[in-house]
Amino acid sequence: MCFPGACAATALALAMAPIATSQTAPAPVTPQTTAGTIAPPAAATHTSANAPDFQTRIKQMLSAAWLADLYPFTRDTDISDEGYEAGLALALRCARMAPERRPAWDMVLLLADQVEGGTPDEARVARREALAALAKLDPLDDAVRLSRIADAIEAHPTADARVRAYEAILAPQNRAALGAPAAARLAYQLASLESRIGNTELFSRWLAEAVKADPSYPTAAQAAAGYFRMRVADPAADIELLSIAVEANPRDLSTWSALLSVLLDGGAFKSAERTARMAIAVAEAERRNELVYSFTGDLATALWGSGQRQEASHELDLRMNRLTEDYRRVISLMDPSITNERLAREYPPLPSTLSIAMLGIAQKDGDTKKFDLLLERALRGTDAEVKRAEEQGSSKAEVGSFLLQRTVTLLLFGKDLSTIPALLDDAVKSGALGEQGKARFDAMLAWRQGKAEVALKALEPLRANDPLAQYAYASALADAKRTADAITEFRTIAETHIGTSLGLLALDRLSDLLAQPKLVASQLSKQIADRAEVLNTALAKHLPTTLDEMIDRPFRALTVEVKPSATMIGPYESFSFGIRIRNSSRLPMAIGGDAPISGKVTMRSAAPRPGETDAAELPPQPLLIDRRLRLMPGEEILVTVDADLTVVGMLLNIQPLDSHLVSVSVVSNPSTASGGQAPGFLGSVTGAPPIQFTGVTVNETWVKDSRALIRTAGSIEAVTRLALLTHAAADPALLPESIRGDAPAIWADIVEAWKAMPDTAQAWVLGVLPRDTPAMAPLIEAARASTSTTVLRSWAITRIADPTDPILDVCRRSGDAELAKLADAVQWVADRRAKRAADEVGLETERARSMPKDTGSGGGR
Structure with missing residues (x-):
């Protein structure tokens, strides 16, 4: 086949390089020895037959020593552009001194990206040299191979030429050589290029190709869900697209949120319950408490909407008690002087939907004591939001929005309405409330004060485009004994706002007026029932139960093992760590920055300070492991990390005379919310055998x-x-x-x-x-x-x-x-x-x- 230009020919040659399809690690890495265990990386000691000569070894040592100081130098906040350029030159020198060691080449890539804006030619040459060297070190490194292909294609001077190069490399006869993961990523890159050019049709085509080639590629799956949903007015298609995206990356909480919104809006409460439970588990694992609150509100709404009022109340009690305990624990850590009496009055700030769900269910159940407690909790939660916003220097409008949240809670459920006028005045002054909003709240206050006719007159022109005003209008109609009109209004709200707290409040009021205590949304019309059934069926079809199993037992999905090359290390001896990660689930999982398997792990280590016996934590260190694009079920990756440039190796160099017993562990799938120090969803903390640094007895x-x-x-x-x-x-x-x-x-x-x-x-x-x-x-x-x-x-x-x-x-x-x-x-x-x-x-x-x-x-x- 004839390719458009030499760069495309180069890209094709790179595409024909070995593909990482084997379940075993690449050749340079020690293979698995027995089931369930791993052999350590190659030992640091050398026999006379394989020992590097003096010049080779001293260059390796000097390269590592320079890199150890180059890392903090290039991360200094005061470094200049010329400093990055000088750093790149030194990193290249380090890499050429020890071309068989990866860290220096990784540093070259990092610094090439930094200097690309000022010296693009030098950056491009350095990048290509580094990628070529890394490809030799590990021919099965998918990320490097993909980068080399893309780099060759991007060398074309025009967008049209790059498009032709991408199309050539993605031709059907080349797909087997590329492999599905690489083909998917190249197709997505081509789709992005077509989008920048303005070719919407070709963008759509190549985006679909990317998802088809590798449905487990999260970036393409999420982009396709966002793009095609806007062009397909089909709720079932929405569910299919979002299910693919969730399966591709269950760690992405925004996709869970979008899927829940579609299910709740469509009244598919059975599927929404299933989805909310999974989303809560992921958010808890990722330590995202604000989303745990939000998803808990969605779960309560799903149970409430399906008529499981008692179950919803029970779930809320369990989860909110735990969340409150966690919130108070954090407060007591931040303020050790706080008294138990004050601590007992602290409640976590909650989303308004969750507060409304809790209060609405308690109100319907007629439990006055519980209702009063929940109302106090909700109001104290908004107080906490206001305090947090003020302490963080948030804008007046943001502070005002929390005052409005308190106002809504009081207007819907409060008994003492005396503070509402002042709250509204403060919200107006902050800029969070305009004239029409103020008119609506004034009218709602009139309704709660028993002035039904005044409220009706003010709310009637607002109700068409304001659900909250319509709810207050319907409530005022009921208070004015205009029952038929109230039923009509509440039914309209319940039908048009299915799956929202306000819609369910309206449904409860409707059930009271109709004397039908078990009324649910699906009984309002056949259209609503049919749509819910379509969505429930679509989710059951497209979101596999294997995902439920993974979320129920997340620690079984990824198997991680860590072993050092030796457990007895002398001063200045070279050693390494082997980190093996195996996909033990039944789903394919991508590896990368936004993927179910994070492209980074965090090394945590501890060693005694000189002269002391108690271990002290060393600074945590992120390590890159993104050598593969995807792990199929049963596949694994084994990454060997040179210890010289880890905090453990640096400790050995800084204090070579001292004896240390060092403990090392690896945090897989580190949670962003924890600063990378604790595991997130599917992650774990895996320890290595203790390492004894022998030190020296100076006699x-x-x-x-x-x-x-x-x-x-x-x-x-x-x-x-x-x-x-x-x-x-x-x-x-x-x-x-x-x-x-x-x-x-x-x-x-x-x-x-x-x-x-x-x-x-x-x-x-x-x-x-x-x-x-x-x-x-x-x-x-x-x-x-x-x-x-x-x-x-x-x-x-x-x-x-x-x-x-x-x-x-x-x-x-x-x-x-x-x-x-x-x-x-x-x-x-x-x-x-x-x-x-x-x-x-x-x-x-x-x-x-x-x-x-x-x-x-x-x-x-």
Whole structure:
């Protein structure tokens, strides 16, 4: 087949690369050994036959050391565009030094995206080099292969040429080579391109193709649900489209909400109950309390609408009691001084639909005590909303909207109406209430005050386009003994607002007037009953019960195992973690940022502080695992993570002399609401076996052996021992008392050995040194005298904190343009850090001056 241009031919060649269809991990990763267990990643130790030579290993070590400092440098809030460019150049250098290790190439991709706006050509070249290298490291990496195809297609200069390239790659004869997940994503990219061009028909076609190729691709499924629903006036089609989207990504709560709205609006209360229960479970797992409240209101509405009033009341009691306990627990943590009496008066802010459902059901049941308690809860909830909005500095209009929510609750259910005029005045002043709205509430107040005729006159012109005004109008008709007219109005509201709290309130009033205590919406007309049946049937057909099973038992859906390559690690030894994730459900699941399997996991770890035995939490760290686009049932992915650049590996480098017992766990599907530190839906916390960092016992024999070993040429052990000896000698107190007098000779040996090493080894030692101490002066002076650009790079990225450091000028005069640019970028960041620190000191000083002095006796600490 003839393709339009060389770029399309390149894209096709990339498409023919291996496809990740096997259930086993890629070749470089240790395979599964026995059912239910995994073998650890390849051990860090090397035999003489497979050990990397000295230059290869020292370059790997130096690459990791530079990257460890490049990460925080490129995340500094003061970094400039030129700083990102210098960071990209250094990341590329790190990657080329150790091309067989992934982290540096990942860093290149990240920084290429950052500099693309300013230096697009350099970014494009770096990106292509990184993607090509990653493809060699893991030929089955779907995400990399897809990126390379898209990158080749995007190289075409015109939109029409890119369209032709996409169409060529998506031709039927190429689909098998692409694989369904990649084909779906490319089809979606083409659909997006057609949309930008303005070709609506072709956008529709390729969007449908994307969903057809891989219904488990969440982005396409959600886009198709949103787009085609607007063009198909068919409730059953709505259900089908939304069901596909929910199945593609059950973690997406907005799709659950949309599906619930369609079911409730159509009176399909049986299906709405099923859907609401699943949505609540997902929202709880994702720690989204505001949506738990909303979905609980939908569940109550579904039960209420289907005539299950007692069940609705029971569900509300159970769930609201738990939500209230959680809310009070948070308040007590935020304010430990709060009394139990005050805490008992705190209630969570609730959506108005939920409040109305709770009060409407209790009112119909005639339980006065419970009704009064729920009314107090609802009003205190709105008070909490107002307080929260004011504390967060929300707009006056937003605060006013919560005042209106309180007003509606009082007008529908309250007994004491005396506060309503003031509430309305405040809402008007805030801008949340206009003239017509004020007129409606004034008329509703007249109705509640028993002035039926006044209310009817004011509400009659408003009722056509205002459901709340129509409800008040119907209620005023009933109070005026115009029963037939009231029945007509309540029936109209119940028929046109099916599945809403207001519609169900109207249905309850209608049942009272008709003396039919068991009246439900489906009895109002055959059309309503038929539509509900269509929706119920559609949901049963298109939303599989396997999804219910997954939500009922979420911990069984994904199996996660974590193993380190070794559990006994010496100073500066290389090691890794293997993270295996298996789809144990009966549904295919995509992997990515907005997918049922998150493209990130969070590593949590803990280790004792120096000199202490109690473990302290280390900072949590996100790790990318999105090497595949999808896992079919039974498939798994095994990702090997180099530990050098994890917080655990950095701990080993920062404190190499200390012995640590480190515990490591991985949070899969981390919840966004928890900041990624706790698992969300389908997620779990999986621990690894404890890892013992052996550290070093610094005694006279060890020092003597070290002074001899560091003179060994071409030995990685000599280089690492030099770094360890430097750490020990940097603090004289760490040396045995019997040899502290030999410190000058020890430093002479250190400097002599350092000078004899190749510049890559010198640069690595410089990169892992502790903070400067007076004892380190001989080595620091020797390092400052070096003119090696490799050593200078280590100075620039790992040791400079002072923006006036003379080494910066040495870097600029080195004749290395990249190094000069790095020096400029480092100086820029260091200068702003210094100014920021000075400002903080000034603020602390000013604060101290403004504090009143304690003149009382005994005013110690």
